Amino acid sequence: MTAIDVSHSGLAAARAAFRTCRFTGLKVDIAAQRLIMANAVAAVVFLAVGGLMGLLVALTRWPAVHLLPSEWFYLVLTGHGANVLLFWIIFFEIAILYFASAVLLGSRIATPKIAWAAFVLMVAGAIMTNVAVFQGDSSVMFTSYPPMQASPHFYLGLIIFAVGALIGVGIFFATLVVAHGERTYEGSIPLVTFGALTAAIIAVFTLASGAIILVPTWLWSLGLVAEIDPLMYKVVWWGMGHSSQQINVAAHVSVWYAIGALTIGAKPLSEKVSRTAFLLYILFLQLASAHHLLADPGMSATWKIVNTSYLMYLAVLGSLIHGLTVPGALEAAQRRNGYTKGAFEWLRKAPWGNPAFSGMFLSLVMFGFIGGISGVVLGTEQLNLLMHNTIYVPGHFHGTVVAGTTLAFMAMTYYVLPLIFQRDVIWPKLARWQPYLFGMGAGGISLFMMGAGTLGVPRRHWDITLTDAMHPFDLPSGGFLMMGLNGLAAVIAAAGGILYILITVGTVLWGKRLDKGEAPLTFPLHKQAATVAEYGSHATVKLPGTIILVSVFFLSFVLYYFVNWKYLSEIWLLR
Amino acid sequence: MDDRPESEPRQERVPAMQQLLDNPFLLLFIGITIPTILYIVWGVMEIASIPVAP
Amino acid sequence: MAISPPQNRLWWNEPIERVEIGWVVVAFLWGLFMFFFMIAWHFIGGQNLSTETYRITPAAYEQKVATFAEKYQVSEESGVPVVRPPVGEDVFILARLWEWWPLLELKKGQSYRIHLSSIDWQHGFSLQPVNINISVHPGYEQIITLTPTEAGDFGIACNEYCGIGHHMMTGRIRVVE
Ligand code: HEM
Ligand SMILES: [Cu+2]
Ligand SMILES: [Cu+2]
Numbered sequence: 001m002t003a004i005d006v007s008h009s010g011l012a013a014a015r016a017a018f019r020t021c022r023f024t025g026l027k028v029d030i031a032a033q034r035l036i037m038a039n040a041v042a043a044v045v046f047l048a049v050g051g052l053m054g055l056l057v058a059l060t061r062w063p064a065v066h067l068l069p070s071e072w073f074y075l076v077l078t079g080h081g082a083n084v085l086l087f088w089i090i091f092f093e094i095a096i097l098y099f100a101s102a103v104l105l106g107s108r109i110a111t112p113k114i115a116w117a118a119f120v121l122m123v124a125g126a127i128m129t130n131v132a133v134f135q136g137d138s139s140v141m142f143t144s145y146p147p148m149q150a151s152p153h154f155y156l157g158l159i160i161f162a163v164g165a166l167i168g169v170g171i172f173f174a175t176l177v178v179a180h181g182e183r184t185y186e187g188s189i190p191l192v193t194f195g196a197l198t199a200a201i202i203a204v205f206t207l208a209s210g211a212i213i214l215v216p217t218w219l220w221s222l223g224l225v226a227e228i229d230p231l232m233y234k235v236v237w238w239g240m241g242h243s244s245q246q247i248n249v250a251a252h253v254s255v256w257y258a259i260g261a262l263t264i265g266a267k268p269l270s271e272k273v274s275r276t277a278f279l280l281y282i283l284f285l286q287l288a289s290a291h292h293l294l295a296d297p298g299m300s301a302t303w304k305i306v307n308t309s310y311l312m313y314l315a316v317l318g319s320l321i322h323g324l325t326v327p328g329a330l331e332a333a334q335r336r337n338g339y340t341k342g343a344f345e346w347l348r349k350a351p352w353g354n355p356a357f358s359g360m361f362l363s364l365v366m367f368g369f370i371g372g373i374s375g376v377v378l379g380t381e382q383l384n385l386l387m388h389n390t391i392y393v394p395g396h397f398h399g400t401v402v403a404g405t406t407l408a409f410m411a412m413t414y415y416v417l418p419l420i421f422q423r424d425v426i427w428p429k430l431a432r433w434q435p436y437l438f439g440m441g442a443g444g445i446s447l448f449m450m451g452a453g454t455l456g457v458p459r460r461h462w463d464i465t466l467t468d469a470m471h472p473f474d475l476p477s478g479g480f481l482m483m484g485l486n487g488l489a490a491v492i493a494a495a496g497g498i499l500y501i502l503i504t505v506g507t508v509l510w511g512k513r514l515d516k517g518e519a520p521l522t523f524p525l526h527k528q529a530a531t532v533a534e535y536g537s538h539a540t541v542k543l544p545g546t547i548i549l550v551s552v553f554f555l556s557f558v559l560y561y562f563v564n565w566k567y568l569s570e571i572w573l574l575r
Numbered sequence: 576m577d578d579r580p581e582s583e584p585r586q587e588r589v590p591a592m593q594q595l596l597d598n599p600f601l602l603l604f605i606g607i608t609i610p611t612i613l614y615i616v617w618g619v620m621e622i623a624s625i626p627v628a629p
Numbered sequence: 630m631a632i633s634p635p636q637n638r639l640w641w642n643e644p645i646e647r648v649e650i651g652w653v654v655v656a657f658l659w660g661l662f663m664f665f666f667m668i669a670w671h672f673i674g675g676q677n678l679s680t681e682t683y684r685i686t687p688a689a690y691e692q693k694v695a696t697f698a699e700k701y702q703v704s705e706e707s708g709v710p711v712v713r714p715p716v717g718e719d720v721f722i723l724a725r726l727w728e729w730w731p732l733l734e735l736k737k738g739q740s741y742r743i744h745l746s747s748i749d750w751q752h753g754f755s756l757q758p759v760n761i762n763i764s765v766h767p768g769y770e771q772i773i774t775l776t777p778t779e780a781g782d783f784g785i786a787c788n789e790y791c792g793i794g795h796h797m798m799t800g801r802i803r804v805v806e
Contacts, residue, residue, distance in 0.1 A: 070793060104632055141790050147767060148750050148792065176599055187638045188597050191631040197599055201606040208607075209615070230751055230766045235618040239610070257631035268631055271640040273649050275596050282602055286610035290618075296764045297682040297745075297771035298625050299618065305667050307614050313660030320656035324649065329631070381667045382676055388762040389753045389788040456757045458788035462796040466786070469799040470707060470728055473784030476758060543648055550652060554659075561663070565670075571759050573675045573740075573776035593641035628683035628690075628770050 016108035021419060022514075024262075027184075028420075032102035032109035032175075036095045036420050038119055039168075040413070041508070043091035046126060047406075048501045050083025055494040058445065060462065061391075062487025063480045070462040074139040077460060079130065081142035085401065086158070087126045090165050090244070092409050093199060093251050094122075097172040099420070100196035100254065105189065107179035110171055118167035125161030128153050141460060143241065146217065146228040155218035159211065162240075166207040172200050191268050191275065192261070195254030198278040199247045205286050206247060209239030231298055235289075242289035248401055249319070250281055252363065252408035256326050259360040259408075262415055263351060266333035274325050280318035284310040291375075294384035301381065308379050316376060323368050323553065328546045330361075343544040359411025359435035363404050366439065370446045371399030373557050383564050385574070391461075391483075392453020399446035402493070407439055410500050417504070423511030427503055434499045441493025445486050452482035678763065679773045687748035687767055694721040698731045706732060711803075719744060719772075722800070724752035724765045726792060729785045729800020737780045737804050746770040752798065753789030762788060777804040 017030045053076045059067040060076075068076060102109040109115060131153065132138040138150035176197070179185060189197070213236040219225040257274075260266030268274040290307030293299050310316060334346030351357045374396040377383055387393065417425050425431050457464055457479040464479065466472045595601060637643060671677050697720070702710040713734040714720050723730045724747040735741060745754060747767040754763040763773070777783075787798035 070796065074790070074793065074795075139793075145751050145789075173599065173603070185634050187634045188593070188640065190633050191635075194596070197602065201599075201603050204603065205607050205610055229622070229768070231622050231769060232619065235622065236615060239615055243610070261631040266631065269649055270643055270645050271635045271637075272643060273645055273653070276592075279596060279602075282606040283609055286606075287614050289610075289614055293618075295678065295762055297766060297769045298680065299621050300680055301671065301677075303617055303621050305664070307618075309660075309664045309667065311613070312664045317653070317656050317660050320659075321649075321653060324652045328646075328648070376663070380663070382670050382674060382678070385676065385678055385762060386760050388764070389755065390760070390762060454760075456755065456760045456786075458753070458755055458786050460790040460795070461786075461788070464796075466784075466796070466799060469797045470709070471732065471784070471799045471801045473757065473782070473799065473801070475786075543646075547648060554655070558659070565666075568676050569674065571676060571761060572756075572778050574761065575675070575677050575679060575774045587639055587642075589639065590641040593639070596641075625682050625684055625769065628685040 018108075023419060026103055027106040029102050029108045031112035032098050033420055035109065035112065035115050035119065036098050036103075036416070038116075039091050039095035039098070040416060040420075042119070042123060042126075043088050043095065043409075044413075044501060044504050046083045046087035046091060047497070049130075050080055050088055051494065051497045051501075053077075053080035053083065055490055056080075058487050058490030061483050062490075063464070063483055065487060066463075071136070071139070073462045074141075074460075075133060075136060078139050078141050079133045082129055082133065082158075083126075084406075085142060086161065086244070087122075089248055089401070089405060089409075090161075091122065093203070093247060094118075094165060094168040095416075096251055096255070096412075097168065097196055097200055098175075099416075100190075100193045101172050101175035101179065103420075104193050105175070105179040105185050107175060107182060107184040110174035110178045114167060115171045118164045118171065121164030121167070122161050123164075125157045125159070125164060128157030128160065130157075132157060143237065144217070145237075146220070146230050146233050149221055152218055152221040155214050155221055159214050159218060162207045162210045162214070165203070166211075169200050169203045169207070172196070188271075191271060192254045192258045194275055195250055195257065195278055198281050199250035199254065201282050202243055202247045202250060202286055206240050206243040209236055209243065213237050213240070231296065234293060234296065235299075238289040238292040239286070242292060243286045245397070245401060246281065246285040246288065248405040249285070250278065252367070252405045253278075253319075253322050253326070255408045255412045256322075256360055256364055257329070259356050259411055259415070260326065260330050260333065263354060263357045263360075264330065264333045264337060266329040269325050269328050269332060273321060277318040277321035277325070280314050280321075284315040285318070287311060288315065288379060291379040291384070294379070294381055295388040304381050308381055308384075313376075319368075319372060323364075323372075324546060324550050326364055327549055328543050331543045331546045343548055347545055353432050354414075355431045355435050356411045356414040358432075359407050359414070359439070362435055362439035362443075363408040363411065366407070366443050366446070367400060367404030368553055369556065370443060370450075371396060371401075371404050373560055374399060374446075374450060376557070377561055377564050380561075380564075383568055386564065386568055386571070387453050389459055390453035391449045391457045391459045394459055395446050395449030395451070395453055398442060398449065403439060403442040403446055407435065407442060410438065411435060413500070413504055417507050417511065418514055421508055421511070422514045423507045424514055425503065426506045426511050430499060431503050434496055434503060436496075438493055438496025438500060441489050441491070441496050444489025445493055448482045448486035448489055452479045452486065455479040455482065457483065679771070681772045683770045683772075684768060685746060685770045687746075690721075690746045690770060691723065691748050693744070694723040694730070697721040702731075703734065714741065717741070722754070723748060724754070724787075725749050727787070727794035727798035729754070729787075729798070732800065733802045735777055735802060735804050737777050737806055740774050740776045742772055743775050744770055744772050750791045751789050752787050752791050755786040755788040756802065757784045757786055759783060764789060777802070780804045780806050 138154040140150045287307040339346040455476045704711045710731040716739045721744045752765045785800035
């Protein structure tokens with residue numbers, strides 16, 4: 001890679017066309033810009049399709065509504081998982097990788113033609129899998145556990161998509177090499193690019209695991225391989241399925257830092273601590289794939305404990321560090337901007353009307369409190385018995401991947417639109433409300449599904465009244481209530497989601513062009529006092545607000561953790 | 576990406592940890608090796624060693 | 630800013646905030662605690678999932694369960710045998726599309742070695758309202774030692790998606806004093 005790029009670099013660098021961003025002064029490669037736009041648009045399209053399916057699923061699981069017939073429910077649920085978790089998230093992540101490499105480093109993107117080929121592969125794969133799902137004989141859930149079998153093109157679509165994404169990740173690494181070789185930046189890469197690098201590294205492991213297991217599974221569906229061991233499949237598949245969630249974590253933490261920087265000029269408290277936290281992700285985050293095998297036969301307790309704990313919770317340590325450094329960086333910046341009264345003036349007077357900021361902050365809080373805490377509890381070897389495969393599990397990951405990642409990506413969109421698409425966001429008043437609406441709904445579905453799961457409601461289940469079952473029994477009525485509330489929250493989340501789609505599509509098509517005329521924005525947007533601190537906290541050692549927030553978080557964490565052990569200690573004995 | 580060309584004004588030596596963090600391909604290597612060994616290889620070995628029912 | 634290269638070329642040598650160090654220490658210790666607590670529960674706790682597992686063909690497992698059910702059957706409910714194994718005896722549960730077979734009657738406070746396996750797809754053993762949830766695979770026989778601590782009727786739902794009848798898959802354990 002290096003050799004080829006260096007030998008052509010003079011030529012390619014001369015050929016690449018750049019523009020200078022009028023708001024940030026960043027040098028933007030036009031080819032990279034087009035690729036970012038294409039991937040972002042594809043992401044939003046799949047979010048629209050998948051989000052709608054999510055609403056249909058939630059309305060079916062609302063006992064009083066029970067919208068879809070059972071065949072359709074399982075079909076739509078399969079489509080929901082694939083479209084949002086894989087297609088929406090990964091397209092957006094590819095856009096982030098291109099942004100964090102080419103744009104933030106002021107470099108040309110490596111091999112734009114191949115990047116377009118990757119995009120085409122991803123689109124083709126995603127469409128192929130959707131076709132398989134809608135044909136109706138691939139309602140196997142996006143996890144597709146054997147021996148249950150989908151049509152061959154269900155797997156083939158996923159494989160093609162993964163290959164495309166892997167090429168995209170390769171382009172990111174190649175662009176780092178180009179930028180370094182052509183010396184487009186001084187010193188180390190920016191923190192946000194480092195976070196993107198973390199995501200890219202995890203992505204390589206993820207996509208490789210996916211290929212290793214899906215290729216034989218595809219051959220099996222064609223009759224060319226006799227059998228796929230269900231346990232082996234599960235181990236390797238989750239190397240992809242769970243690690244891909246860790247790409248999300250690395251990516252949305254980068255987005256938090258980026259929005260903090262663009263909005264209020266936040267800089268990391270210390271580069272060293274924040275980067276070390278990302279390093280812990282690189283080293284240990286992917287081990288958590290074992291979360292999905294805690295209640296399975298055959299795996300030893302040692303393997304479970306070592307892996308599920310990310311080797312002694314070292315990756316959780318990484319997240320806990322970001323949980324302090326992100327709000328800490330925001331507080332430090334706000335204090336530099338002049339909001340120094342009391343513990344919380346910096347927070348009260350934050351730009352809550354800016355959807356990028358509010359979305360980012362809600363994402364930070366809900367990811368920590370809902371997704372993060374429940375994830376550690378769920379991933380504890382013995383506690384997992386209480387909730388494995390109940391609807392607590394989707395509750396947990398709607399806290400991570402919807403209230404956390406999706407909301408962070410939505411927030412980022414409010415900067416991608418002016419900076420990359422060079423369009424002014426239409427309907428700014430509605431845009432102000434969008435993150436709150438979606439955040440409230442997403443937080444709601446997470447909490448209510450967690451509540452229902454604690455009461456034993458199973459996941460992926462069309463009829464919890466069990467009326468047609470051979471030996472019917474009653475699940476607690478609290479579970480039904482929770483599923484009803486979940487339906488209500490889903491309607492709110494869907495309203496926020498639809499608003500996001502309308503604003504985004506409307507802006508891309510009809511937003512006022514920002515590439516000529518008066519420039520209405522300067523970044524960081526909300527900055528009053530300029531300071532020249534060498535590193536973030538130089539002038540502001542005291543972060544009382546952040547300390548209070550983090551203490552509240554820590555206490556909730558410890559409390560919830562022990563409540564679950566108490567609950568476990570009261571069930572039947574098991575050894 | 577730790578190598579600094581000679582033409583740069585001489586600075587202190589870059590600390591080892593920073594050199595690691597500045598080197599994407601080294602990070603890529605360890606980031607793949609650790610989960611491959613601890614999770615995949617060890618996991619597959621566990622499954623392979625499950626005995627047949629008596 | 631986080632979107633530009635660090636201003637200080639040798640950022641690794643910058644001092645760290647006290648609040649950061651403090652939090653890193655607290656968080657690290659908490660992680661260690663949680664790690665060792667999982668290990669400790671294997672010694673002090675009464676709820677640990679056994680990992681005793683064997684490979685078995687679906688046909689062989691089906692045979693074992695049938696033999697077991699025939700031996701200890703006490704009655705029948707909607708065509709399904711109700712089985713009351715003697716205390717301490719091995720108990721077999723079979724998962725298939727779409728039932729947990731057979732129905733069981735156990736004694737409160739007694740321990741049973743419960744065997745779990747599937748003869749077709751994956752299923753999810755979900756004992757309610759106790760809320761014990763275990764994955765069941767075809768080809769693998771897992772053995773757990775279970776001690777019911779309360780009497781009554783307990784349902785088993787399936788919480789691993791297993792096709793179009795997934796929501797109709799149930800079973801039952803009756804616990805008597
Ligand atoms: C309007 C927004 C959304 C609503 C109302 C919603 C609702 C739901 C509901 C009710 C379930 C079903 C749980 C079950 O029956 O087991 C579900 C499953 C799921 N959702 Fe969402 N969701 C939304 C958005 C998202 C997004 C944005 C993502 C990913 C980024 C996501 C990822 C998933 C996944 C992976 C599943 C599991 C599918 C499976 O079990 O195979 N959802 N969602
Ligand atoms: Cu089942
Ligand atoms: Cu099932």
